[in-house]
Amino acid sequence: MSDTQEIQAVTFGLGAEVFAVPVTLVREILDYRETFRIPGGPDYLLGLTDMRGEGVTTIDLRLRLGLSPVAPTPATRILVIDIPLEDRVLVLGLVVDRVIEVTSFRADQIGGAPDVGVRWSSDYIGGVVKRDEGFTVLVDMARIFSSQEVAQLSSCAAAAA
Template structure:
């Protein structure tokens, strides 16, 4: 019997993505973001969430997509992730948030294996379907590796 897992689905450009609900702390309307000097392009800056400083990463930049103008649907999904063996909190700026839904865990397909190159499928847990549309399920712990890599390149 397959375990049913709840996911938060959100959109970036025309694509549908998901993160496990257990990792979602909250969903925020777009708030002013304080920029950080010499930070990687994916890292937009910091926001205040009830007195805590939370770094915000742009999902579009993280996925290598072109930037677009924010809309009334733009949201920041606050996620709990494991980084360097400790729990931390990040915000992920998305174009829109859809719903909390169930995907059959057993029905997730492995990400496609495509030769060597810059494409990193490691940040993807699997590919599911919701109402006939593909849903890319993120491994939220590995999703932010690109930011860590870019920070290392800046420090070097």
Template sequence: MSSVWQYLTLGLDREIFGIDIESVHEILDYRAPAALPHAPPFLVGMIDVRGQSYPVIDLRTKLGLPAIPVTPATRIILLNIPLRDRALRVGFVADRVIEVTELDRAEMESAPEVGGRWRSNYIAGIGRKGDAFVVVFNLEALMAGDDPALLEPPLAA
């Protein structure tokens, strides 16, 4: 059985993240979600896609990165995340979608426990695509908590 798996790669800030392609339902051009009162800061609102409601998560806010204005490259990635008792339908706002790529799970490294910027429980593994690192999300863990995934603010560029 092959350990090569397909991932949708997306960009946030200067980081590249991967989402298991099996969880990806659709990729949309950005559109402003309808606001939800008293929602956590990372939940920017709801959108309707052909009669289905999707809560929309700003991945930058969820990861503790600074907000940026929407650009022509901004996308909403619609996901069906398998949880223990149900599937969670959600949209993620990403700065940009890069491509669908293959990563070998057998060669993935685990998240660093010390010195890393990210909460390791949000990371399923770290793969390589050429010279770049791809941080693969553990979607269930990412959606389970309200804490930012970034442990400390990024250094100014």
């Protein structure tokens, strides 16, 4: 990637933190709604969300990143994204506190993931962008879940379908 190449991203907030995912992974942004609960999943697995008749496995991204849970507000959204895996694409709904904007970052604005001073594992931080309003963390969605977690999320969704 050249330094002048731009990455379009959807930015979203979890508490005071701002994160981003490439716009190419975002399928849809839904208003928050209650999910159909799936028993036996990890604590961050909320259940299935109906998206035009399709059940989308939905997680609380705050819990997955080790942040405290919060009650949904009118700004809470479900970001439906495609996570590219080795053998397929996993469609996942991420409950986020708010969606902020679609924006662009130049490749030369993106710094490496810090390995100190952050509350979450840096394994799935794809980079950090310094902006006027603070830092935006680019999330590498393909690395946010272990292969066992992907298998568990897939089997929970299949069992409920």
